[in-house]
Amino acid sequence: MSVPTAALALGFDGLTMEFPGVRALDGVSFGVRAGCVHALMGENGAGKSTLLKILSGAYQPTAGTVRLAGASKQFESTAAAIAAGVAVIYQELHLVPEMTVAENLLLGRYPRRGVLLDRRALRDQAARLLQLVGEDISPGEKLGRLPLAQRQMVEIAKALGRGARIVAFDEPTSSLSAKETRRLFEIIRDLRARGHAILYVTHRMDEVYEICDAATVLRDGRHVVSHDTLANVTRDALVKSMVGRELTNVFNYRPRPHAPHGLEVRNLLGPGLRAPVSFNVARGEIVGFFGLVGAGRTELMRLLCGAVPPTAGEVLVHGTVARCVSPRAAIREGIVFCPEDRKKEGIIAVRSVAENINLSARRSHLRAGLWLDRVWERANAAAQISRLGVRTASAETLIGLLSGGNQQKAILARWLSEQVRVVVLDEPTRGIDIGAKSEIYALIQELAAAGASVVFVSSELPEVLGIADRIFVMREGIVAAEFSRDTATPETVMHVALPVTVS
Numbered sequence: 006m007s008v009p010t011a012a013l014a015l016g017f018d019g020l021t022m023e024f025p026g027v028r029a030l031d032g033v034s035f036g037v038r039a040g041c042v043h044a045l046m047g048e049n050g051a052g053k054s055t056l057l058k059i060l061s062g063a064y065q066p067t068a069g070t071v072r073l074a075g076a077s078k079q080f081e082s083t084a085a086a087i088a089a090g091v092a093v094i095y096q097e098l099h100l101v102p103e104m105t106v107a108e109n110l111l112l113g114r115y116p117r118r119g120v121l122l123d124r125r126a127l128r129d130q131a132a133r134l135l136q137l138v139g140e141d142i143s144p145g146e147k148l149g150r151l152p153l154a155q156r157q158m159v160e161i162a163k164a165l166g167r168g169a170r171i172v173a174f175d176e177p178t179s180s181l182s183a184k185e186t187r188r189l190f191e192i193i194r195d196l197r198a199r200g201h202a203i204l205y206v207t208h209r210m211d212e213v214y215e216i217c218d219a220a221t222v223l224r225d226g227r228h229v230v231s232h233d234t235l236a237n238v239t240r241d242a243l244v245k246s247m248v249g250r251e252l253t254n255v256f257n258y259r260p261r262p263h264a265p266h267g268l269e270v271r272n273l274l275g276p277g278l279r280a281p282v283s284f285n286v287a288r289g290e291i292v293g294f295f296g297l298v299g300a301g302r303t304e305l306m307r308l309l310c311g312a313v314p315p316t317a318g319e320v321l322v323h324g325t326v327a328r329c330v331s332p333r334a335a336i337r338e339g340i341v342f343c344p345e346d347r348k349k350e351g352i353i354a355v356r357s358v359a360e361n362i363n364l365s366a367r368r369s370h371l372r373a374g375l376w377l378d379r380v381w382e383r384a385n386a387a388a389q390i391s392r393l394g395v396r397t398a399s400a401e402t403l404i405g406l407l408s409g410g411n412q413q414k415a416i417l418a419r420w421l422s423e424q425v426r427v428v429v430l431d432e433p434t435r436g437i438d439i440g441a442k443s444e445i446y447a448l449i450q451e452l453a454a455a456g457a458s459v460v461f462v463s464s465e466l467p468e469v470l471g472i473a474d475r476i477f478v479m480r481e482g483i484v485a486a487e488f489s490r491d492t493a494t495p496e497t498v499m500h501v502a503l504p505v506t507v508s
Contacts, residue, residue, distance in 0.1 A: 013075065014039035014202035015060075015171050020069035022055050022226075024406075027398045029055040031226045032069070037171075037219075042193060042203040044213045047223035047247055048438040050396045050408040053206050056223070057173055060204075061093040062086035073171065092164030096176040096436065098156055100163075102149030107131035109148050110163050134162040138192050154185035161192060172196060173204040178212065179436050182297060190216050208438045210240050222246045248440035255439065256471035257447040259454070263287035263474075266324040267458035268340075268427045270309065273318035277304025279482035281318060286427070286458040288323075291449065293473030294462045297502050300479040302462045303345055306431050309460070310342035311335035322426050336365055339426030343416050343433050345462075347409070351416045354405030358397050359386035361404045361415050366422035389418035394444060410441030417448050428452050431462045446472055466495055478502050 013036035022030040030052045037043040045053050058064040060071060062080035070077045073089060080086040086093075100109050107127050108115075111134075116126035131144035138158045148156060157177065164172060174193070178186045193203060193216060205217055213220060214235060222229040222243065229246050232238050267288040272281035278301055286292045296302045307313045309320060311329035320327045320340075327338035335342070344350040352361050363382045370378045370385075386400045393414045397407055404415055413433060420428060430449065434442045449472065453459045463469050469476055476488045478501045486501040 013037060013072070014041075015204065016072035016075070017056065018070040018072060018077075020056065020059060020071070021067045022052075022059065022064060023067045025398070029226050030059075030066070030069075033223065033226070033228045034069075035221045035228055035231045036072075037202045037204055039170075039202050040197055040200045041219055042197055042205050042217045044217040044220040045204055045206045045223070046208075046213070046220055046243065046438075047229075048410070048440045050225070050411060051223040051247075051438070052226040053223060054175070054408070055226075057093050057095075057175055057204075057206065060086065060091060060171075060173060062091075087167055087169075090168050090170040091173075092167065092169035092171070093173045094157070094160050094164065094175065094177060096179055098160050100148055100156060100160060102147070104148060105144065106135075106142055106146050106148055106151070106159055107144035109159060110134050110144070110166060112163075114167075130166075134166040135159075137165050138162045152185075154181050154188065157181075157189065158192070169201075171202050171204070173206070175206045176208070176436050177205075178207070178209065182299075186212075208436065208442075210243070210439070213243070214240070224249060244439055247438065248443075255443045255446065256468075257443065257450050258472060259450055261289045261450075261454050261474075263289045264456065267322075268460070269321040269324075271319050271321070273305070273308055273315050273320065275304070275308040275313055275315040275317075277301045277482060278308070280484075282484050283318075284477060284484065284487075286460060288426075288456045288458055289453050290474050291453050291459040291461055291472060293469040293476045294460065294479060295464070295466060295469045295476060295498060295502060296479035297464070299481070300502065301482040302479050303431055304482075305479070306342065306429050306460070306462055309335075310340055310429055312342070312344075336423075339424070341365075341420045341423065341425050341428055343413070343420070343428075343430045345432040345435065347412055347416060348405075352404050352412055355403060357401045358390065358395065358404045358407065358415055359383070359400035362386045362389050362400075362418045362422060365419055385422055389415075389421060392421070393418050393448065409435075410437040410445075413437060413441070413445060414448075417445070421448075421452075425452075425457055427458045427460070429460045429462075432464065433461070434463070434465075434468065442468075466498060470495065470498070 016036040018034050020030050020033040047053055059066050062083040062085050078089055110131045111127060116123040128144045135142055138161050140158045142155055177189060196203060219233050220235055221231040264287060268286040270284050272283055274281045282305060294302050308315045311331045311334055320329055322338055329335040363385055370381045372378045390400060395414045396411050404412055434445055449459060461473060470493055474490055476493045477484050478486045478498055480502055
């Protein structure tokens with residue numbers, strides 16, 4: 006049963022957004038009730054980010070209207086949206102790390118005594134805002150010293166201090182631990198109880214059913230379906246409406262033959278590890294690493310790929326010691342890395358999709374060893390875009406304009422353009438929808454089937470259990486256990502991953 010427009014706290018009426026060669030939104034209409042957490046779902050590229058940017062005032066729609074409590078609004082800037090009571094909490098927080106918590110909370114609204122800043126009033130007002138989210142944080146603390154979860158709470162407190170009644174969250178738990186996620190959900194439930202309208206963007210189906218009351222699905226920039234309640238909506242039904250097809254085997258796991266002398270790590274030690282680490286990955290094998298936040302997984306991968314120099318140990322590739330003193334040296338040894346933070350470390354956002362795909366392999370395709378081979382570069386980019394199904398207006402589109410899933414596909418396309426021996430993937434599906442996840446799992450299986458040794462890191466336990474041939478569990482800077490695919494269960498793996506309490 007639909008809710009009358011006048012009863013909605015937030016409404017979108019026929020929103021259309023066109024970019025050169027791309028229609029990101031096409032006549033999208035739905036509404037969000039006050040006192041409701043409303044999930045906004047869809048594959049990467051469905052239009053969710055574009056809709057949030059229109060809501061925040063960063064974009065002005067080509068056509069259509071945003072309504073607040075039934076009244077039509079046209080936000081010509083982010084300041085106008087904030088003034089109207091709208092806050093968007095993005096995955097990449099919009100705070101200043103070098104400033105104090107208090108300065109961030111009241112940025113642009115500092116209390117003054119005459120022409121001078123009233124520091125006591127600044128501190129007192131900041132403390133009251135922090136109380137709104139139940140955080141015991143010193144207003145004078147430098148924001149950059151806080152953990153991510155507390156920075157996120159500062160962002161929420163900042164929004165509430167500006168009178169926000171509409172709060173949108175964009176993948177808010179993607180970098181949070183389970184404990185931090187529970188705390189965030191407590192805040193969201195409190196906002197709901199106080200009558201705020203919450204728009205919640207996530208790819209995690211468990212979160213939808215835990216925290217959300219209603220849901221809307223977008224696909225290819227169009228509204229597919231809205232559910233006023235999720236009580237009788239199955240997960241399979243939601244997934245099908247998102248991807249437009251059944252996903253019967255999302256992990257695409259297939260047994261593969263393994264060959265010896267793939268990757269061998271001997272007594273590797275460095276920052277983030279408390280004890281030397283040794284393991285091996287056969288050619289054609291997928292080995293998963295699981296652990297909670299702070300377990301040392303990413304630190305191990307960065308040592309392996311030359312991003313951080315190890316203090317001890319060695320890495321062998323196909324039986325020969327690999328000299329991985331830098332990422333460039335590791336690539337030349339056949340070890341390639343897809344980092345966790347793809348936007349910061351995996352892509353060059355201001356360069357084209359084609360340039361990002363060809364970035365590494367072009368060294369092997371220089372004309373006369375000096376000039377770029379433009380013919381090869383165009384052909385390779387086109388072939389990889391087609392092979393991986395990268396959704397882009399053209400190969401010359403800036404990669405920063407693509408969705409997260411398509412950026413990740415472009416990174417994988419870069420390594421498929423190389424003759425790789427070892428592929429290290431750190432949280433490769435972070436912030437990616439279930440349809441794109443399934444495609445990336447298939448690509449990982451393809452890499453392994455072609456003879457690569459694949460190391461797969463994930464904080465999502467079902468993902469590790471679903472795709473890996475063997476699983477290593479890390480805890481507090483050590484490798485705590487190894488499981489075969491047949492012996493690993495959610496209970497046994499999680500039991501090992503939990504920190505040990507010393508009495």
